Amino acid sequence: MIHASSPAHPAPVETTTGLNNRKLLMWIFLGSDCMFFGSLIATYLLYRGKSLVGPYAHEVFNIPYTSISAFVLLMSSLTMVLALSAIHRGDMRGLKVWLLATALLGTVFVGGQYFEFTTFVNEGLTLKTNLFGTTLFVLTGFHGAHVTVGIIILLSFYLVAARGRLKPEQHLNIELAGLYWHFVDVVWIVIFTVVYLTETPNIVT
Amino acid sequence: MAAVSGALPRWLQRPTTYSGLWGWVVTVDHKRIGVMYGVTAFAFFLVGGIEAVTMRLQLATPANTLVNPDTFSQLFSMHALTMIFLAIMPLSAAFFNIIIPLQIGARDVAFPRLNALSYWVFLFGGLLLNAGWLFGRSPGAGWFAYSNLTSGPFSPGSGMDYYVLGLLVLGTASMAAGFNFVVTIINMRAPGMTLMRMPLFTWMTLVTSFLLVLAMPVITVALIELGFDRFAGTNFFRPEGGGDPILWQHLFWVFGHPEVYILILPAMGIVSEVLPTFSRKPLFGYPVVVLSGVFIGFMGWAVWSHHMFTVGLGPIANATFAITTMFIALPTGVKVFSWIATMWGGSIEFKTAMLFAIGFIVLFIIGGLSGVSHASPPADAQQQDTYYIVAHIHYVLFGGSIFGLFSGMYYWFPKATGHLLHEGLGKLHFWLAFIGMNITFAPMHWLGLDGMPRRIYTYNSNMGWDFWNLVATAGSLLIAVSTLVFLWNVFTTMRKEKDAPADPWDGRTLEWSISSPPPIYNFRTIPNVYARDAFWHQKYVEGSDGRPRPVPTGGATAHSEGHEAAESPHDIHMPGLSYFPIILALGLALTAAGIMIHLAVVAAGVLITFFGIYGWAFEPADPE
Amino acid sequence: MAMNHTAPTSERAHPTPARYTAIALILAVITVVEVAIVYTKFLQPVLIPLLLVLSATKFAMVAMFFMHLRFDNRLFSVMFVGGLLLALAVIIALMTLFGVFFA
Numbered sequence: 063m064i065h066a067s068s069p070a071h072p073a074p075v076e077t078t079t080g081l082n083n084r085k086l087l088m089w090i091f092l093g094s095d096c097m098f099f100g101s102l103i104a105t106y107l108l109y110r111g112k113s114l115v116g117p118y119a120h121e122v123f124n125i126p127y128t129s130i131s132a133f134v135l136l137m138s139s140l141t142m143v144l145a146l147s148a149i150h151r152g153d154m155r156g157l158k159v160w161l162l163a164t165a166l167l168g169t170v171f172v173g174g175q176y177f178e179f180t181t182f183v184n185e186g187l188t189l190k191t192n193l194f195g196t197t198l199f200v201l202t203g204f205h206g207a208h209v210t211v212g213i214i215i216l217l218s219f220y221l222v223a224a225r226g227r228l229k230p231e232q233h234l235n236i237e238l239a240g241l242y243w244h245f246v247d248v249v250w251i252v253i254f255t256v257v258y259l260t261e262t263p264n265i266v267t
Numbered sequence: 268m269a270a271v272s273g274a275l276p277r278w279l280q281r282p283t284t285y286s287g288l289w290g291w292v293v294t295v296d297h298k299r300i301g302v303m304y305g306v307t308a309f310a311f312f313l314v315g316g317i318e319a320v321t322m323r324l325q326l327a328t329p330a331n332t333l334v335n336p337d338t339f340s341q342l343f344s345m346h347a348l349t350m351i352f353l354a355i356m357p358l359s360a361a362f363f364n365i366i367i368p369l370q371i372g373a374r375d376v377a378f379p380r381l382n383a384l385s386y387w388v389f390l391f392g393g394l395l396l397n398a399g400w401l402f403g404r405s406p407g408a409g410w411f412a413y414s415n416l417t418s419g420p421f422s423p424g425s426g427m428d429y430y431v432l433g434l435l436v437l438g439t440a441s442m443a444a445g446f447n448f449v450v451t452i453i454n455m456r457a458p459g460m461t462l463m464r465m466p467l468f469t470w471m472t473l474v475t476s477f478l479l480v481l482a483m484p485v486i487t488v489a490l491i492e493l494g495f496d497r498f499a500g501t502n503f504f505r506p507e508g509g510g511d512p513i514l515w516q517h518l519f520w521v522f523g524h525p526e527v528y529i530l531i532l533p534a535m536g537i538v539s540e541v542l543p544t545f546s547r548k549p550l551f552g553y554p555v556v557v558l559s560g561v562f563i564g565f566m567g568w569a570v571w572s573h574h575m576f577t578v579g580l581g582p583i584a585n586a587t588f589a590i591t592t593m594f595i596a597l598p599t600g601v602k603v604f605s606w607i608a609t610m611w612g613g614s615i616e617f618k619t620a621m622l623f624a625i626g627f628i629v630l631f632i633i634g635g636l637s638g639v640s641h642a643s644p645p646a647d648a649q650q651q652d653t654y655y656i657v658a659h660i661h662y663v664l665f666g667g668s669i670f671g672l673f674s675g676m677y678y679w680f681p682k683a684t685g686h687l688l689h690e691g692l693g694k695l696h697f698w699l700a701f702i703g704m705n706i707t708f709a710p711m712h713w714l715g716l717d718g719m720p721r722r723i724y725t726y727n728s729n730m731g732w733d734f735w736n737l738v739a740t741a742g743s744l745l746i747a748v749s750t751l752v753f754l755w756n757v758f759t760t761m762r763k764e765k766d767a768p769a770d771p772w773d774g775r776t777l778e779w780s781i782s783s784p785p786p787i788y789n790f791r792t793i794p795n796v797y798a799r800d801a802f803w804h805q806k807y808v809e810g811s812d813g814r815p816r817p818v819p820t821g822g823a824t825a826h827s828e829g830h831e832a833a834e835s836p837h838d839i840h841m842p843g844l845s846y847f848p849i850i851l852a853l854g855l856a857l858t859a860a861g862i863m864i865h866l867a868v869v870a871a872g873v874l875i876t877f878f879g880i881y882g883w884a885f886e887p888a889d890p891e
Numbered sequence: 892m893a894m895n896h897t898a899p900t901s902e903r904a905h906p907t908p909a910r911y912t913a914i915a916l917i918l919a920v921i922t923v924v925e926v927a928i929v930y931t932k933f934l935q936p937v938l939i940p941l942l943l944v945l946s947a948t949k950f951a952m953v954a955m956f957f958m959h960l961r962f963d964n965r966l967f968s969v970m971f972v973g974g975l976l977l978a979l980a981v982i983i984a985l986m987t988l989f990g991v992f993f994a
């Protein structure tokens with residue numbers, strides 16, 4: 063949705079509310095995406111503990127590992143906001159560095175997820191094994207897909223900036239990419255708690 | 268994305284054609300997109316109508332063998348899907364597109380290319396949903412496709428795949444349109460048009476757009492889960508894997524009830540415009556009508572399990588949803604009283620648009636009352652899955668939505684095309700449709716209470732259902748004839764010269780202040796709005812007797828044009844045309860279709876999608 | 892509209908990079924606390940409410956500071972929080988209907 067508006071209109075029209083159309087669009091999109099992830103999370107929670115066969119959540123989850131993943135994604139929100147801060151100051155070098163750092167941290171997260179999924183499969187948990195596998199893979203997979211889209215957006219802006227074609231006045235582009243990125247981060251904050259950390263009564267035995 | 272300067276390869280330049288077929292393909296003009304929505308949706312409406320008449324012919328006599336049970340299942344499923352997703356919703360979208368920018372005094376929607384994208388995605392999604400008629404088979408598990416009827420063993424073949432993928436694509440189109448119209452209505456209003464000065468149709472479009480934006484993600488998730496069950500063998504709705512088919516019902520109706528309001532609110536908005544115009548009175552209780560519309564939008568989220576009273580959710584859940592459902596009837600009732608009070612004491616002109624609006628009120632009251640009767644779980648237990656429900660939804664969706672939309676078609680046809688539809692043929696259309704509709708659907712109330720289940724392909728003659736079924740079939744043919752009259756009216760009208768004045772009905776809202784059809788930039792000067800019913804107040808002042816009196820000539824235009832220096836049309840900047848909406852839509856549809864066909868098709872679809880997105884992002888703002 | 896960035900109502904002074912880093916530090920600490928309490932035996936009875944409060948705090952901090960909702964026009968918050976609360980309501984309603992809270 064980032065790209066959804068006409069890019070460089072002379073924009074003679076002031077908006078009714080004084081708010082930027084594209085930014086308003088982004089926030090409505092994020093509100094709508096809340097319903098998307100809300101429905102997926104609802105499905106996960108309704109089926110929690112209802113698997114007929116194993117492996118079960120507490121048998122495959124590796125909380126320390128996922129905590130580091132969560133930490134990486136959290137820090138990518140910091141680098142993202144530093145990128146925005148850089149372009150606000152007109153610091154295009156800083157912008158490029160922080161954009162690349164954010165994309166890199168995002169890639170580490172997605173890579174970590176790929177490795178986690180592989181481990182689960184090796185332990186006998188696939189999409190089809192049980193309700194846990196079905197709901198977990200689909201929920202976290204769609205989150206991972208969101209992160210991947212975010213990485214592509216960030217790298218695109220990095221390339222445009224690297225070719226000197228992103229001007230400091232166009233900071234709204236970075237701001238909107240940032241909003242999307244932070245949203246993906248907060249979704250993981252929820253998933254990390256609701257899906258991973260609450261499995262603990264079984265960890266502490 | 269970024270504005271790219273410098274010379275670009277030719278294929279990245281903005282197209283410049285406004286004429287011919289190609290001009291329509293690359294258009295981003297909201298009026299043209301609206302017309303495309305309208306024509307496409309009406310074509311689908313005819314397809315859905317043919318499906319309906321085929322079913323009625325099969326049911327005309329007992330033990331009939333016109334179609335086999337399998338085909339019948341596909342017919343009733345596709346009839347519902349077509350009418351809901353491919354006729355009523357896009358017909359409403361046609362009005363959003365053509366009318367909203369005109370009513371709020373804007374030159375276009377907030378995101379013209381996104382608007383074009385919505386249309387193309389809708390078109391390709393509609394074709395994908397219907398592709399089953401040509402390739403394989405069509406969905407046959409009803410429009411709400413209850414699990415586990417939809418799982419592999421019970422729905423073999425590709426039928427339900429078209430359902431999953433077609434609706435996913437269509438959902439994307441609806442969400443894109445929803446985003447666009449929320450931003451447009453919030454941000455593109457002319458100076459002075461405060462929220463409480465917005466025309467009612469604009470208000471109902473705003474509420475509908477919010478519902479689209481928030482409800483479509485829920486069905487998207489449900490469809491994704493069903494898709495995983497079908498394509499990847501997951502367990503979401505498969506009891507043998509621990510899944511709970513009831514979850515599908517919940518997710519579907521969490522979407523499904525707001526969807527009901529997505530279908531009816533635009534029609535209510537249209538009627539709220541037509542009634543004041545032809546009664547020559549402002550809408551009675553405007554703030555109350557607005558607030559009840561907003562309230563319906565909120566409450567619509569709290570009633571969904573009334574579709575599931577017979578599932579066995581337990582007395583507490585049933586009682587809760589029965590209460591919320593009876594409660595939501597209140598704001599709807601308030602609206603009905605406001606409409607009647609608007610006509611009360613007005614100098615009513617019975618133009619065709621007005622007849623359809625009055626027909627809407629009458630039929631919607633009947634449908635609303637039968638609706639309240641199954642808000643009560645014990646009563647619903649009798650009515651569930653009988654023709655009584657079929658009668659109810661057709662009074663609400665045909666007598667309600669479709670009559671409201673026809674009212675809007677007669678009302679705004681001159682604005683959109685410059686042609687006034689023939690009033691005599693219009694009235695013939697109305698009376699045939701009104702009588703035909705009652706002959707078709709009223710008997711279904713008795714049939715249902717007499718125990719005739721819905722979705723059966725035939726019945727034995729010893730059930731006592733023969734007579735009313737024959738009557739209903741006769742009525743459906745009458746409706747078909749009425750639709751042909753409408754088509755004939757449109758056909759003959761369009762062949763005549765453009766004769767519509769700017770303001771044929773003595774309208775109240777801004778769209779009537781500009782020519783019919785409007786110029787590409789709509790308003791030469793963006794109007795200033797000083798009151799609700801903005802255009803009416805430009806034309807009339809209140810005389811000492813409290814009756815409206817025309818403003819003397821010359822004064823009428825003082826507010827809008829005249830004194831302020833009108834911009835020359837050449838200086839008005841309009842958004843550039845674009846190839847990329849249709850390319851992006853093609854990519855999305857191909858990706859979806861590929862899931863059924865082959866991974867290579869998915870890959871091609873994704874590639875085209877990427878090409879579309881990047882071309883979209885990097886194309887220059889103007890042709891060079 | 893891209894250039895039209897100086898919407899007067901929508902931008903108050905943004906935090907400095909140092910401030911952003913401080914916020915990220917707090918978020919990191921909360922995450923450490925979350926993981927730590929998971930392994931703390933005597934907190935098990937109140938574990939779930941505790942975790943929910945902590946993650947809601949993180950959520951709110953990212954939304955308010957990194958996404959600027961604290962400094963931006965309230966309409967943006969309305970759009971986002973509206974969707975968020977509705978999603979939350981649907982989740983809670985569904986969990987109630989499925990007897991998750993009192994089986």
Ligand SMILES: [Cu+2]
Binds near residue numbers: 527
């Ligand atoms: Cu309902």
